[in-house]
Amino acid sequence: MIRRAGIALVCGTLLASGCGAQIAPPAAETTVTVQRCGESVQYTRPQRAIAYEGGSADKLFSLGLTDRVRGYVMPPANPPVSESPWAAEYAKVDMLSDDLLNKEIVVDAKGDLVVAGWNSGFSDRRGITPEILDGLGIGSFMHAESCFNYPGFPERHRPFDGLYVDLERLGQIFGVEDRAAAVITELRQRVAAATRDVADAERPRVFLYDSGTDQPFTAGQQVPPNDIIEYAGGRNVFADLEARWTQVAWEAVVDAQPEVIMILDYNDQPAQEKIDFLRTDPKTKELPAVKANRFFVLDYNEGISGPRNVDGLERFSTYLQDLER
Known part of the structure; x- marks a missing residue:
């Protein structure tokens, strides 16, 4: 491992910088x-x-x-x-x-x-x-x-x-x-700050599409995208599922009639490939979100547990506010 020689002279915000901790080496038995x-x-x-x-x-x-x-x-x-x-x-x-x-x-x-x-x-x-x-x-x-x-x-x-x-x-x-x-x-x-302007009006229905063509993987209530959707002012159509990442049937997606589709963007499964599938597959091409071209791309590291969850929330909150306007 490469060790830092010292602390950077100037730090940005706490989250954007690795500097600022100034940790003394602890005793071996601590x-x-x-x-x-x-x-x-x-x-x-x-x-x-x-x-x-x-x-x-x-x-x-x-x-x-x-x-x-x-x-x-x-x-x-x-x-x-x-x-x-x-x-x-x-x-x-x-x-x-x-x-x-x-x-x-x-x-x-x-x-x-x-x-x-x-x-x-x-x-x-x-x-x-x-x-x-x-x-x-x-x-x-x-x-x-x-x-x-x-x-x-x-x-x-x-x-x-x-x-x-x-x-x-x-x-x-x-x-x-x-x-x-x-x-x-x-x-x-x-x-x-990201949730300050969330209205109490009817929330748009949001489907998170993780992956899968025969059956889609999506977000239940126990993973960060569920909170991102809810805190931003949307409603996860599978929020009632007491699960983390889980498989559902396309029929359930169609029944939910999502108005927005959040796409989890993997490095090895790019979001555009998933969007192209949703636009052409007979099961999904007539969904309200697809017909209205309402796709929001969530970075992989905004969707798994980590500080970048808040980046995803800020971006999705802005996206929903722009839709309302």
């Missing part, structure tokens, strides 16, 4: 007990954290923890890190893999903490779980939003609340509580 999906876990201050996907890395970088990040694993769905608000921080650490997270990557990199989500990084099937890492003496941190379907120690948060919980807990683990509190305050202020 420990703290923090909740992990409802389970009390004792952590030693990490020095070689590994982040899976942009949301995990963004949380660490937003807290000024670049010097404690060993590297990141970035699967093909993620847009290039050069497009990130924290591009300069990504450049200071190693990209460990462009594939899915596995135990071998972590062990080879001598990581001491893995930050990921349940079923979005950690996986029984791929043999990398918190329990397995605990047995190897390697810490693990799971996004609170993903605890919804983690077995054994359930925990449930609204997705945006889960983001704040994660930043608070990471602040405790790394000993940067004040920095975490400041970042959370800024995010809350931005959310409040």
Whole structure:
């Protein structure tokens, strides 16, 4: 890992900069007990954290923890890190893999903490779980939003609340509580500003299209896009589904008659390909949103748990306001 020689002389906002934490190296035996999906876990201050996907890395970088990040694993769905608000921080650490997270990557990199989500990084099937890492003496941190379907120690948060919980807990683990509190305050202020002008009038029906042609994957109530849609003034047509990312039938989409379609933009499944499909497929081409050309493209890292959720909210709030005008 490339360590920074010092703190940058000038910082922008807290979120857009990795500077400002000025963390003194902690004592080797410093420990703290923090909740992990409802389970009390004792952590030693990490020095070689590994982040899976942009949301995990963004949380660490937003807290000024670049010097404690060993590297990141970035699967093909993620847009290039050069497009990130924290591009300069990504450049200071190693990209460990462009594939899915596995135990071998972590062990080879001598990581001491893995930050990921349940079923979005950690996986029984791929043999990398918190329990397995605990047995190897390697810490693990799971996004609170993903605890919804983690077995054994359930925990449930609204997705945006889960983001704040994660930043608070990471602040405790790394000993940067004040920095975490400041970042959370800024995010809350931005959310409040983005929702200030949301009207109580009838909300437009919004369908999030993640992927899939035979059957679409979409957002239930337990993932960030649901909060983005609701806070911006829309109504997720599948908000009643107590699920995270889930599969539905096209018939249910047609029955919902969405007025706006939010497209999740993967690096390896571009939004335009999905829009072209919706415009030509007999099942979807007559939907109100398609006929009115009401497509909103949500960046992948605005849709998974991370600080960029608020970027997505701000953009979608503006989009809906422009539609009203």
